[in-house]
Amino acid sequence: MASLNEVLDGKSICICAGSGGVGKTTTSAAIATGMAAQGLKVCVLTIDPAKRLADSLGLEELGNEARRVDPALIEEQGVEMKGELWAMMLDAKATFDELIARQAPDEESRDRVLNNRIYQQISSALAGSQEYMAMEKLFELHTEGEFDLLVLDTPPTRNALDFLDAPKRLTQFIEGKSLRVFMKPTGLAAKVTGRGVSVMLSVFKKIVGFDLIADLAEFFNAFSGMVDGFQARAKRVNKLLADPETCFLVVCGPQGEPIDEAVYFHRKLVEAKLPFGGVIVNKVHYPADELEAEVDDLPAALAEKLGDPNLAKRVADNFADYQALAERDARNIDHLAGELRTSCVIRVPYLDEDVHDLHGLTEIDRYLFATAEERVEMAAGRA
Amino acid sequence: MIVTGKGGVGKTTVAVALGLRAASEGKRTIVCEVSSQENASRMFEHTAVGFHEVEMEENLWSISIDPDESMREYVLLQLKVRAMRDMLFRSRIFNYLAAATPGLKELVTIGKIWELAQLDRKVKSGRKYDLVIVDAPATGHGVGFLQTPRTFASIARVGPIHSQAQTLDRFITDHRNTGTAIVALPEEMPVNESMALEKDLRDEVGVAVDRVYLNGLYPERFKKEEAAKLSQLVENENGATRAAARAGLSEFGRARSQRQQLARLKRGVEAPVKTLPFLFEPELDVEAARRLAGRLS
Numbered sequence: 001m002a003s004l005n006e007v008l009d010g011k012s013i014c015i016c017a018g019s020g021g022v023g024k025t026t027t028s029a030a031i032a033t034g035m036a037a038q039g040l041k042v043c044v045l046t047i048d049p050a051k052r053l054a055d056s057l058g059l060e061e062l063g064n065e066a067r068r069v070d071p072a073l074i075e076e077q078g079v080e081m082k083g084e085l086w087a088m089m090l091d092a093k094a095t096f097d098e099l100i101a102r103q104a105p106d107e108e109s110r111d112r113v114l115n116n117r118i119y120q121q122i123s124s125a126l127a128g129s130q131e132y133m134a135m136e137k138l139f140e141l142h143t144e145g146e147f148d149l150l151v152l153d154t155p156p157t158r159n160a161l162d163f164l165d166a167p168k169r170l171t172q173f174i175e176g177k178s179l180r181v182f183m184k185p186t187g188l189a190a191k192v193t194g195r196g197v198s199v200m201l202s203v204f205k206k207i208v209g210f211d212l213i214a215d216l217a218e219f220f221n222a223f224s225g226m227v228d229g230f231q232a233r234a235k236r237v238n239k240l241l242a243d244p245e246t247c248f249l250v251v252c253g254p255q256g257e258p259i260d261e262a263v264y265f266h267r268k269l270v271e272a273k274l275p276f277g278g279v280i281v282n283k284v285h286y287p288a289d290e291l292e293a294e295v296d297d298l299p300a301a302l303a304e305k306l307g308d309p310n311l312a313k314r315v316a317d318n319f320a321d322y323q324a325l326a327e328r329d330a331r332n333i334d335h336l337a338g339e340l341r342t343s344c345v346i347r348v349p350y351l352d353e354d355v356h357d358l359h360g361l362t363e364i365d366r367y368l369f370a371t372a373e374e375r376v377e378m379a380a381g382r383a
Numbered sequence: 384m385i386v387t388g389k390g391g392v393g394k395t396t397v398a399v400a401l402g403l404r405a406a407s408e409g410k411r412t413i414v415c416e417v418s419s420q421e422n423a424s425r426m427f428e429h430t431a432v433g434f435h436e437v438e439m440e441e442n443l444w445s446i447s448i449d450p451d452e453s454m455r456e457y458v459l460l461q462l463k464v465r466a467m468r469d470m471l472f473r474s475r476i477f478n479y480l481a482a483a484t485p486g487l488k489e490l491v492t493i494g495k496i497w498e499l500a501q502l503d504r505k506v507k508s509g510r511k512y513d514l515v516i517v518d519a520p521a522t523g524h525g526v527g528f529l530q531t532p533r534t535f536a537s538i539a540r541v542g543p544i545h546s547q548a549q550t551l552d553r554f555i556t557d558h559r560n561t562g563t564a565i566v567a568l569p570e571e572m573p574v575n576e577s578m579a580l581e582k583d584l585r586d587e588v589g590v591a592v593d594r595v596y597l598n599g600l601y602p603e604r605f606k607k608e609e610a611a612k613l614s615q616l617v618e619n620e621n622g623a624t625r626a627a628a629r630a631g632l633s634e635f636g637r638a639r640s641q642r643q644q645l646a647r648l649k650r651g652v653e654a655p656v657k658t659l660p661f662l663f664e665p666e667l668d669v670e671a672a673r674r675l676a677g678r679l680s
Contacts, residue, residue, distance in 0.1 A: 020521045021391015117538065121486070173482070203462070203471060205542070215538075216480070253391065256666050257422070288626030295623050302624055305616055311609055318604055318634050319627035321663035328665035352636040354644075356571040 018251035028153035036085035247277035254329035278344025388566035390521035406442035410513035450488035569641035
């Protein structure tokens with residue numbers, strides 16, 4: 001069984017991916033904290049951390065700029081901080097605006113784009129723009145080379161795969177190849193196919209309202225000088241994602257549905273030839289290790305020790321419930337490991353305390369960065 | 384009834400439970416999914432239903448609302464001529480425009496929900512439903528999703544879609560007919576997000592938040608004194624007794640911290656909070672949802 005340290009060895013980018021509600025943000029923050037503690041300069045890029053996570057990192061709020069987490073706060077948890085931990089919260093709209101400012105040939109074209117209503121919609125609302133900007137920021141930080149390791153918490157997409165297609169979809173949109181030709185009234189295409197197209201546009205206008213088309217035309221005009229720059233950049237972003245120094249970790253939960261999604265997501269990563277590193281399963285119910293010493297009549301044995309048959313029965317029933325969950329988790333994870341054919345499956349136990357602060361993160365790190373044997377040993381002490 | 388909340392909190396289970404409840408009261412009910420993941424039909428161990436209204440049980444129907452299919456249906460209702468619609472959809476430009484128009488997919492999805500809720504259905508052979516339950520996209524997407532009609536009405540200032548978008552916005556914000564339920568988990572971050580979500584739904588979208596469901600609440604199986612006894616057992620014993628005592632302590636700890644989150648949630652939201660028990664079951668199937676339905680009075 002490979003450990004997380006082996007998987008991340010020599011990597012400069014770690015992307016945590018998975019469906020919503022499986023603890024991606026927490027896992028990303030915990031990985032960043034752990035790697036920083038070992039001596040690296042690490043930045044975790046997150047999308048939407050709960051306010052208290054920002055609080056607990058000692059940061060008033062996370063802006064679109066990287067902020068350093070006070071090492072004293074981590075050392076308070078009994079962890080020696082040999083490196084540096086930085087965090088930033090991505091603001092998709094601000095990142096998009098910065099990108100436009102960089103790509104625009106002059107101020108006038110920049111403002112034309114920034115003030116266009118279609119642009120304002122896509123920069124904040126279009127599906128995929130958040131994902132695209134997350135990767136854009138990642139690319140920017142990587143190019144600047146300030147950090148040894150960047151950990152990206154991918155946006156909570158409805159579908160974990162959206163973000164893989166996002167750059168392509170967005171550049172296609174901006175290129176608008178099929179549309180722009182027809183929007184130039186003097187273009188050759190307009191002469192050849194003019195009537196069919198104008199029928200099409202008039203039907204579309206009838207449905208969505210006239211000014212939308214005009215806005216789109218204006219948008220493409222304003223963007224026309226930037227298309228090449230966008231394409232070139234998207235290509236470099238894609239190259240970076242496929243680089244051997246990048247590592248994708250799939251994060252999931254132990255229930256059937258998240259496991260199925262992890263399997264599906266892994267398949268898509270492989271198809272896209274992206275470097276898969278391993279899978280992290282959160283909130284796993286570990287089976288009780290002491291079962292080797294199983295007793296025939298647990299309620300009776302408990303009643304004897306507790307001197308309370310009623311309590312003993314409830315303890316035994318509760319134990320049976322927990323064991324059933326542990327068996328389910330073990331079954332699901334075996335299935336997952338088989339499907340993924342990976343040696344790196346890291347099980348983080350369901351901790352008794354809710355994880356939402358630095359204390360919780362360092363707890364998680366004890367499991368994340370342990371070897372498989374150490375994890376079993378640690379978890380055996382708990383339910 | 385729009386069921387919303389953060390990812391992974393059990394929205395589908397709650398949506399199905401609400402559906403089972405209403406169906407058992409004799410209401411003709413449909414559960415709509417918008418994520419094309421078919422989680423609801425899967426719970427009934429039914430094959431994928433797609434963009435069709437399929438009966439799962441007596442009075443309970445299911446549909447997976449695909450935006451492309453909704454768009455086709457909408458355009459047909461507008462143009463009335465199937466051949467013309469098909470010509471339009473074969474056109475690359477039309478498809479591009481449809482994909483490029485911000486929010487159009489969400490708009491036609493809400494449009495379909497509206498259509499399902501009409502007493503006088505627009506589609507042929509459509510029968511009326513007493514209750515339409517929407518398994519909405521996760522928080523973040525959810526608020527944006529419900530805001531689409533208003534955003535759209537302001538972008539397209541004229542034309543049929545402008546008035547359609549206004550109709551949809553009025554439909555969503557009509558407190559007599561449309562309500563929302565938020566599903567939360569008894570943990571720090573989901574509780575925070577639910578409080579923020581209620582505020583956004585109320586202030587930004589203008590919908591009524593009828594109820595917050597706190598899902599997955601552990602039972603309080605042990606009292607404090609009993610937990611102390613279990614701690615002693617963990618210290619002094621070995622083997623299965625120790626493991627069982629440890630499991631008991633875990634349960635006690637989780638149940639207690641969840642009660643704190645429940646109290647925080649109740650203080651932080653205006654809508655009444657209803658708790659749903661954690662089900663110690665390997666997989667949440669339709670029987671599990673049925674048990675939850677029994678708790679939804």
